Amino acid sequence: AQKxxxxxxxxxxxxxxxxxxxxxxxxxxxxxxxxxxxxxPSGELVFLIRRNSFDEQNEISGRYSWNFQKSxxxxxxxxxxxxxxxxxxYFCALRGGIQGAQKLVFGQGTRLTINP
Amino acid sequence: xxxxxxxxxxxxxxxxxxxxxxxxxxxxxxxMYWYKQKAKKPPELMFVYxxxxxxxxxxxxxxxxxxxxxxxxxxxxxxxxxxxxSALYLCASSPPAPQGYTFGSGTRLxxx
Numbered sequence: 287a288q289k290x291x292x293x294x295x296x297x298x299x300x301x302x303x304x305x306x307x308x309x310x311x312x313x314x315x316x317x318x319x320x321x322x323x324x325x326x327p328s329g330e331l332v333f334l335i336r337r338n339s340f341d342e343q344n345e346i347s348g349r350y351s352w353n354f355q356k357s358x359x360x361x362x363x364x365x366x367x368x369x370x371x372x373x374x375x376y377f378c379a380l381r382g383g384i385q386g387a388q389k390l391v392f393g394q395g396t397r398l399t400i401n402p
Numbered sequence: 403x404x405x406x407x408x409x410x411x412x413x414x415x416x417x418x419x420x421x422x423x424x425x426x427x428x429x430x431x432x433x434m435y436w437y438k439q440k441a442k443k444p445p446e447l448m449f450v451y452x453x454x455x456x457x458x459x460x461x462x463x464x465x466x467x468x469x470x471x472x473x474x475x476x477x478x479x480x481x482x483x484x485x486x487x488s489a490l491y492l493c494a495s496s497p498p499a500p501q502g503y504t505f506g507s508g509t510r511l512x513x514x
Contacts, residue, residue, distance in 0.1 A: 321502050331505035392444035
């Protein structure tokens, strides 16, 4: 079975602070794919990043960065110099390589509030 | 076109009504999905269509009936729903792994 755990239910910070959202996953697949999605109040799930299990390079995109550590089964997401527009619910998700290829399993989500 | 379009955006229906949710994509994706999302919860998979064939049904009650008329369209037919079925219904599509899913903006369904 595949499982994604986002232990932080809600985070609230003041604008310009850095914030890290944690994600821990479980899977028996040797090949798998990890994702982060952003869900603003409008409801649409916005794709942020995909990481393959065989690529442990960290990635930076503007103010966003992701730290993938296979040894600890974690895929954490950091927002640097947060802005009010970053306020949303963020979901970490896992898609298996073979058996789980057609299922995208989500964590419980972290509600991020950036206060001005 | 890199979007998944869902209609209607909002729907209120009675427990005896029959209604349909529609989803359309023109990205050439051959897998399409229905997810249900209750308030403050993550999306939960309902159905998966692969090459217009139903490949996964996550034990969804028969009052929800999916249909995939062609590779671009996905419908969800609703009949005799219960108030607890009120939720955001999300449609998504994807190419084969390892790509991610593209989600629509959803239909907010209220059953009264």
